[in-house]
Amino acid sequence: MGKKNIINSNPKKIMISICRADDLFFAVGVSPETEKIVRIFLPQSGRELLDEQISHEFTHFELTEKYNEVVRNIIKIYQGQKNEFEMDMLDLSTKKSGKQTGPVSNDFDLKALHLVFKIPRGEVKTYKEVAESMESRAWRAVGSAMARNPFPLVIPCHRVVRSDLNLGNYGGGVEMKRELLKKEGVKIKGQRVIRP
DNA sequence: AAGCTGGCCTACT
DNA sequence: CAGTAGGCCAGCT
Structure with a gap:
Protein backbone atom coordinates (compact mmCIF):
# COMPACT_ATOMS: atom_id res chain seq x y z
CA MET A 1 0.00 0.00 0.00
CA GLY A 2 2.74 2.45 0.74
CA LYS A 3 4.18 1.53 -2.62
CA LYS A 4 4.21 3.89 -5.46
CA ASN A 5 1.37 3.83 -7.95
CA ILE A 6 2.35 1.82 -10.90
CA ILE A 7 0.04 2.17 -13.80
CA ASN A 8 -2.40 -0.57 -12.86
CA SER A 9 -2.24 -0.57 -9.12
CA ASN A 10 -5.41 1.44 -8.84
CA PRO A 11 -7.69 -0.48 -11.16
CA LYS A 12 -10.69 1.75 -10.97
CA LYS A 13 -13.11 0.37 -13.47
CA ILE A 14 -14.91 2.72 -15.75
CA MET A 15 -17.93 2.33 -17.98
CA ILE A 16 -17.67 3.54 -21.54
CA SER A 17 -20.45 4.24 -23.99
CA ILE A 18 -19.72 4.91 -27.63
CA CYS A 19 -22.02 6.31 -30.31
CA ARG A 20 -21.60 7.17 -33.91
CA ALA A 21 -22.90 10.26 -35.68
CA ASP A 22 -22.28 10.37 -39.40
CA ASP A 23 -18.73 9.13 -39.69
CA LEU A 24 -17.60 10.29 -36.26
CA PHE A 25 -17.30 8.27 -33.08
CA PHE A 26 -18.00 9.84 -29.71
CA ALA A 27 -17.48 8.38 -26.27
CA VAL A 28 -18.14 9.10 -22.64
CA GLY A 29 -16.64 7.52 -19.55
CA VAL A 30 -18.74 7.14 -16.43
CA SER A 31 -17.78 6.00 -12.98
CA PRO A 32 -19.92 3.02 -11.95
CA GLU A 33 -19.88 4.07 -8.30
CA THR A 34 -20.85 7.70 -8.56
CA GLU A 35 -22.57 7.53 -11.95
CA LYS A 36 -20.81 10.75 -12.77
CA ILE A 37 -19.05 11.54 -16.00
CA VAL A 38 -15.34 11.08 -15.65
CA ARG A 39 -14.23 11.79 -19.19
CA ILE A 40 -15.58 12.97 -22.51
CA PHE A 41 -13.74 12.08 -25.70
CA LEU A 42 -13.71 14.34 -28.68
CA PRO A 43 -14.91 12.62 -31.83
CA GLN A 44 -12.60 10.48 -33.88
CA SER A 45 -13.04 9.57 -37.50
CA GLY A 46 -12.51 5.87 -36.87
CA ARG A 47 -13.63 3.48 -34.21
CA GLU A 48 -10.08 2.13 -33.87
CA LEU A 49 -8.69 5.58 -33.20
CA LEU A 50 -11.20 6.14 -30.45
CA ASP A 51 -10.60 2.72 -28.91
CA GLU A 52 -6.93 3.41 -28.90
CA GLN A 53 -7.39 6.70 -27.14
CA ILE A 54 -9.68 5.15 -24.55
CA SER A 55 -7.45 2.23 -23.72
CA HIS A 56 -4.48 4.51 -23.56
CA GLU A 57 -6.19 6.43 -20.79
CA PHE A 58 -8.04 3.68 -18.97
CA THR A 59 -6.50 0.33 -18.45
CA HIS A 60 -9.74 -1.06 -17.04
CA PHE A 61 -12.93 -0.23 -18.82
CA GLU A 62 -16.10 -1.91 -19.86
CA LEU A 63 -18.29 -1.06 -22.80
CA THR A 64 -21.96 -0.48 -22.14
CA GLU A 65 -24.96 0.98 -23.89
CA LYS A 66 -26.21 2.37 -20.65
CA TYR A 67 -24.92 5.86 -21.29
CA ASN A 68 -25.71 6.13 -24.97
CA GLU A 69 -28.21 8.84 -24.17
CA VAL A 70 -25.47 10.87 -22.54
CA VAL A 71 -23.32 10.49 -25.63
CA ARG A 72 -26.27 11.59 -27.77
CA ASN A 73 -26.48 14.77 -25.76
CA ILE A 74 -22.78 15.38 -26.23
CA ILE A 75 -23.27 14.92 -29.95
CA LYS A 76 -25.98 17.56 -29.82
CA ILE A 77 -23.53 20.05 -28.41
CA TYR A 78 -21.08 19.11 -31.13
CA GLN A 79 -23.79 19.94 -33.62
CA GLY A 80 -24.29 23.35 -32.11
CA GLN A 81 -27.40 22.65 -30.09
CA LYS A 82 -28.12 23.61 -26.51
CA ASN A 83 -26.06 22.13 -23.70
CA GLU A 84 -28.40 20.12 -21.48
CA PHE A 85 -25.77 19.18 -18.94
CA GLU A 86 -25.40 20.41 -15.41
CA MET A 87 -22.10 20.73 -13.67
CA ASP A 88 -23.12 18.11 -11.09
CA MET A 89 -23.21 15.39 -13.71
CA LEU A 90 -19.45 15.71 -13.93
CA ASP A 91 -16.94 14.23 -11.56
CA LEU A 92 -15.07 17.37 -10.59
CA SER A 93 -12.83 15.86 -7.98
CA THR A 94 -9.21 16.80 -8.37
CA LYS A 95 -6.19 14.55 -8.55
CA LYS A 96 -5.09 15.74 -5.19
CA SER A 97 -8.35 15.84 -3.30
CA GLY A 98 -7.57 13.50 -0.45
CA LYS A 99 -6.31 10.20 -1.72
CA GLN A 100 -8.75 10.21 -4.59
CA THR A 101 -7.47 10.47 -8.06
CA GLY A 102 -10.06 12.53 -9.85
CA PRO A 103 -10.30 13.68 -13.45
CA VAL A 104 -9.41 17.32 -12.76
CA SER A 105 -5.72 18.08 -12.25
CA ASN A 106 -5.76 20.77 -9.61
C1' DA B 1 13.26 21.18 -5.96
C1' DA B 2 14.88 23.86 -9.80
C1' DG B 3 14.09 24.02 -14.19
C1' DC B 4 10.87 23.18 -18.23
C1' DT B 5 6.78 23.66 -20.83
C1' DG B 6 2.71 25.50 -22.65
C1' DG B 7 -4.50 25.60 -26.28
C1' DC B 8 -0.97 32.94 -24.04
C1' DC B 9 0.00 38.32 -24.32
C1' DT B 10 2.18 42.57 -25.87
C1' DA B 11 4.95 45.27 -28.62
C1' DC B 12 7.29 45.52 -32.07
C1' DT B 13 8.59 44.89 -37.32
C1' DC C 1 -2.60 42.22 -41.77
C1' DA C 2 1.32 38.37 -40.41
C1' DG C 3 5.12 36.86 -37.77
C1' DT C 4 7.88 36.81 -33.60
C1' DA C 5 10.93 37.79 -29.41
C1' DG C 6 10.51 38.13 -24.77
C1' DG C 7 7.75 38.18 -20.95
C1' DC C 8 4.44 35.65 -17.78
C1' DC C 9 2.79 32.25 -14.36
C1' DA C 10 0.92 27.73 -12.54
C1' DG C 11 1.87 22.84 -12.91
C1' DC C 12 4.60 19.38 -13.78
C1' DT C 13 9.03 16.47 -13.55
Whole structure:
Protein backbone atom coordinates (compact mmCIF):
# COMPACT_ATOMS: atom_id res chain seq x y z
CA MET A 1 0.00 0.00 0.00
CA GLY A 2 2.74 2.45 0.74
CA LYS A 3 4.18 1.53 -2.62
CA LYS A 4 4.21 3.89 -5.46
CA ASN A 5 1.37 3.83 -7.95
CA ILE A 6 2.35 1.82 -10.90
CA ILE A 7 0.04 2.17 -13.80
CA ASN A 8 -2.40 -0.57 -12.86
CA SER A 9 -2.24 -0.57 -9.12
CA ASN A 10 -5.41 1.44 -8.84
CA PRO A 11 -7.69 -0.48 -11.16
CA LYS A 12 -10.69 1.75 -10.97
CA LYS A 13 -13.11 0.37 -13.47
CA ILE A 14 -14.91 2.72 -15.75
CA MET A 15 -17.93 2.33 -17.98
CA ILE A 16 -17.67 3.54 -21.54
CA SER A 17 -20.45 4.24 -23.99
CA ILE A 18 -19.72 4.91 -27.63
CA CYS A 19 -22.02 6.31 -30.31
CA ARG A 20 -21.60 7.17 -33.91
CA ALA A 21 -22.90 10.26 -35.68
CA ASP A 22 -22.28 10.37 -39.40
CA ASP A 23 -18.73 9.13 -39.69
CA LEU A 24 -17.60 10.29 -36.26
CA PHE A 25 -17.30 8.27 -33.08
CA PHE A 26 -18.00 9.84 -29.71
CA ALA A 27 -17.48 8.38 -26.27
CA VAL A 28 -18.14 9.10 -22.64
CA GLY A 29 -16.64 7.52 -19.55
CA VAL A 30 -18.74 7.14 -16.43
CA SER A 31 -17.78 6.00 -12.98
CA PRO A 32 -19.92 3.02 -11.95
CA GLU A 33 -19.88 4.07 -8.30
CA THR A 34 -20.85 7.70 -8.56
CA GLU A 35 -22.57 7.53 -11.95
CA LYS A 36 -20.81 10.75 -12.77
CA ILE A 37 -19.05 11.54 -16.00
CA VAL A 38 -15.34 11.08 -15.65
CA ARG A 39 -14.23 11.79 -19.19
CA ILE A 40 -15.58 12.97 -22.51
CA PHE A 41 -13.74 12.08 -25.70
CA LEU A 42 -13.71 14.34 -28.68
CA PRO A 43 -14.91 12.62 -31.83
CA GLN A 44 -12.60 10.48 -33.88
CA SER A 45 -13.04 9.57 -37.50
CA GLY A 46 -12.51 5.87 -36.87
CA ARG A 47 -13.63 3.48 -34.21
CA GLU A 48 -10.08 2.13 -33.87
CA LEU A 49 -8.69 5.58 -33.20
CA LEU A 50 -11.20 6.14 -30.45
CA ASP A 51 -10.60 2.72 -28.91
CA GLU A 52 -6.93 3.41 -28.90
CA GLN A 53 -7.39 6.70 -27.14
CA ILE A 54 -9.68 5.15 -24.55
CA SER A 55 -7.45 2.23 -23.72
CA HIS A 56 -4.48 4.51 -23.56
CA GLU A 57 -6.19 6.43 -20.79
CA PHE A 58 -8.04 3.68 -18.97
CA THR A 59 -6.50 0.33 -18.45
CA HIS A 60 -9.74 -1.06 -17.04
CA PHE A 61 -12.93 -0.23 -18.82
CA GLU A 62 -16.10 -1.91 -19.86
CA LEU A 63 -18.29 -1.06 -22.80
CA THR A 64 -21.96 -0.48 -22.14
CA GLU A 65 -24.96 0.98 -23.89
CA LYS A 66 -26.21 2.37 -20.65
CA TYR A 67 -24.92 5.86 -21.29
CA ASN A 68 -25.71 6.13 -24.97
CA GLU A 69 -28.21 8.84 -24.17
CA VAL A 70 -25.47 10.87 -22.54
CA VAL A 71 -23.32 10.49 -25.63
CA ARG A 72 -26.27 11.59 -27.77
CA ASN A 73 -26.48 14.77 -25.76
CA ILE A 74 -22.78 15.38 -26.23
CA ILE A 75 -23.27 14.92 -29.95
CA LYS A 76 -25.98 17.56 -29.82
CA ILE A 77 -23.53 20.05 -28.41
CA TYR A 78 -21.08 19.11 -31.13
CA GLN A 79 -23.79 19.94 -33.62
CA GLY A 80 -24.29 23.35 -32.11
CA GLN A 81 -27.40 22.65 -30.09
CA LYS A 82 -28.12 23.61 -26.51
CA ASN A 83 -26.06 22.13 -23.70
CA GLU A 84 -28.40 20.12 -21.48
CA PHE A 85 -25.77 19.18 -18.94
CA GLU A 86 -25.40 20.41 -15.41
CA MET A 87 -22.10 20.73 -13.67
CA ASP A 88 -23.12 18.11 -11.09
CA MET A 89 -23.21 15.39 -13.71
CA LEU A 90 -19.45 15.71 -13.93
CA ASP A 91 -16.94 14.23 -11.56
CA LEU A 92 -15.07 17.37 -10.59
CA SER A 93 -12.83 15.86 -7.98
CA THR A 94 -9.21 16.80 -8.37
CA LYS A 95 -6.19 14.55 -8.55
CA LYS A 96 -5.09 15.74 -5.19
CA SER A 97 -8.35 15.84 -3.30
CA GLY A 98 -7.57 13.50 -0.45
CA LYS A 99 -6.31 10.20 -1.72
CA GLN A 100 -8.75 10.21 -4.59
CA THR A 101 -7.47 10.47 -8.06
CA GLY A 102 -10.06 12.53 -9.85
CA PRO A 103 -10.30 13.68 -13.45
CA VAL A 104 -9.41 17.32 -12.76
CA SER A 105 -5.72 18.08 -12.25
CA ASN A 106 -5.76 20.77 -9.61
CA ASP A 107 -7.75 23.60 -8.07
CA PHE A 108 -6.59 26.20 -10.52
CA ASP A 109 -7.92 24.13 -13.39
CA LEU A 110 -11.15 23.47 -11.54
CA LYS A 111 -11.81 27.13 -11.04
CA ALA A 112 -11.12 27.87 -14.70
CA LEU A 113 -13.40 25.05 -15.81
CA HIS A 114 -16.23 26.39 -13.68
CA LEU A 115 -15.93 29.78 -15.31
CA VAL A 116 -15.75 28.41 -18.81
CA PHE A 117 -18.82 26.28 -18.23
CA LYS A 118 -20.78 29.51 -17.98
CA ILE A 119 -19.79 30.92 -21.36
CA PRO A 120 -23.04 30.85 -23.33
CA ARG A 121 -23.40 29.28 -26.71
CA GLY A 122 -22.64 31.77 -29.45
CA GLU A 123 -20.21 33.74 -27.32
CA VAL A 124 -16.50 33.59 -26.68
CA LYS A 125 -14.16 34.70 -23.94
CA THR A 126 -10.42 35.12 -24.09
CA TYR A 127 -7.89 33.21 -22.03
CA LYS A 128 -6.96 36.49 -20.48
CA GLU A 129 -10.53 37.31 -19.53
CA VAL A 130 -10.91 33.94 -17.88
CA ALA A 131 -7.70 34.51 -15.94
CA GLU A 132 -8.86 37.95 -14.90
CA SER A 133 -12.12 36.64 -13.56
CA MET A 134 -10.01 34.42 -11.34
CA GLU A 135 -8.07 37.49 -10.31
CA SER A 136 -4.96 36.13 -11.87
CA ARG A 137 -2.61 37.04 -14.64
CA ALA A 138 -1.87 33.44 -15.44
CA TRP A 139 -3.31 33.43 -18.94
CA ARG A 140 -1.00 30.71 -20.08
CA ALA A 141 -2.01 28.55 -17.21
CA VAL A 142 -5.61 28.99 -18.30
CA GLY A 143 -4.55 27.64 -21.67
CA SER A 144 -2.99 24.64 -19.99
CA ALA A 145 -6.13 24.13 -17.94
CA MET A 146 -8.20 24.07 -21.11
CA ALA A 147 -5.76 21.66 -22.70
CA ARG A 148 -6.38 19.30 -19.79
CA ASN A 149 -10.16 19.75 -19.77
CA PRO A 150 -11.52 16.24 -19.20
CA PHE A 151 -14.98 17.29 -20.40
CA PRO A 152 -14.66 19.00 -23.77
CA LEU A 153 -17.90 20.18 -25.38
CA VAL A 154 -19.80 20.04 -22.09
CA ILE A 155 -17.28 22.42 -20.61
CA PRO A 156 -16.99 24.52 -23.74
CA CYS A 157 -13.28 25.23 -23.86
CA HIS A 158 -13.71 25.75 -27.60
CA ARG A 159 -15.26 29.10 -26.66
CA VAL A 160 -12.01 30.39 -25.26
CA VAL A 161 -9.84 32.25 -27.75
CA ARG A 162 -6.78 34.45 -27.78
CA SER A 163 -6.90 38.11 -26.87
CA ASP A 164 -6.44 39.23 -30.44
CA LEU A 165 -9.48 37.06 -31.18
CA ASN A 166 -7.38 34.59 -33.11
CA LEU A 167 -8.86 31.14 -32.54
CA GLY A 168 -5.86 29.82 -30.67
CA ASN A 169 -5.49 26.10 -30.24
CA TYR A 170 -7.74 23.19 -29.51
CA GLY A 171 -7.37 19.58 -28.50
CA GLY A 172 -9.38 18.41 -31.48
CA GLY A 173 -7.50 20.76 -33.79
CA VAL A 174 -8.22 24.39 -34.69
CA GLU A 175 -10.32 23.22 -37.59
CA MET A 176 -12.74 21.60 -35.21
CA LYS A 177 -12.73 24.64 -32.97
CA ARG A 178 -13.66 26.82 -35.89
CA GLU A 179 -16.46 24.51 -36.99
CA LEU A 180 -17.88 24.27 -33.49
CA LEU A 181 -17.99 28.03 -33.08
CA LYS A 182 -19.50 28.48 -36.52
CA LYS A 183 -22.23 26.00 -35.71
CA GLU A 184 -22.99 27.99 -32.59
CA GLY A 185 -23.39 31.13 -34.61
CA VAL A 186 -20.10 32.83 -33.83
CA LYS A 187 -18.90 34.94 -36.73
CA ILE A 188 -15.44 34.08 -37.90
CA LYS A 189 -13.28 35.64 -40.53
CA GLY A 190 -10.25 33.59 -41.47
CA GLN A 191 -8.53 32.71 -38.26
CA ARG A 192 -10.32 35.36 -36.21
CA VAL A 193 -13.54 35.65 -34.29
CA ILE A 194 -15.68 38.72 -34.85
CA ARG A 195 -17.20 39.97 -31.65
CA PRO A 196 -20.02 42.51 -31.45
C1' DA B 1 13.26 21.18 -5.96
C1' DA B 2 14.88 23.86 -9.80
C1' DG B 3 14.09 24.02 -14.19
C1' DC B 4 10.87 23.18 -18.23
C1' DT B 5 6.78 23.66 -20.83
C1' DG B 6 2.71 25.50 -22.65
C1' DG B 7 -4.50 25.60 -26.28
C1' DC B 8 -0.97 32.94 -24.04
C1' DC B 9 0.00 38.32 -24.32
C1' DT B 10 2.18 42.57 -25.87
C1' DA B 11 4.95 45.27 -28.62
C1' DC B 12 7.29 45.52 -32.07
C1' DT B 13 8.59 44.89 -37.32
C1' DC C 1 -2.60 42.22 -41.77
C1' DA C 2 1.32 38.37 -40.41
C1' DG C 3 5.12 36.86 -37.77
C1' DT C 4 7.88 36.81 -33.60
C1' DA C 5 10.93 37.79 -29.41
C1' DG C 6 10.51 38.13 -24.77
C1' DG C 7 7.75 38.18 -20.95
C1' DC C 8 4.44 35.65 -17.78
C1' DC C 9 2.79 32.25 -14.36
C1' DA C 10 0.92 27.73 -12.54
C1' DG C 11 1.87 22.84 -12.91
C1' DC C 12 4.60 19.38 -13.78
C1' DT C 13 9.03 16.47 -13.55
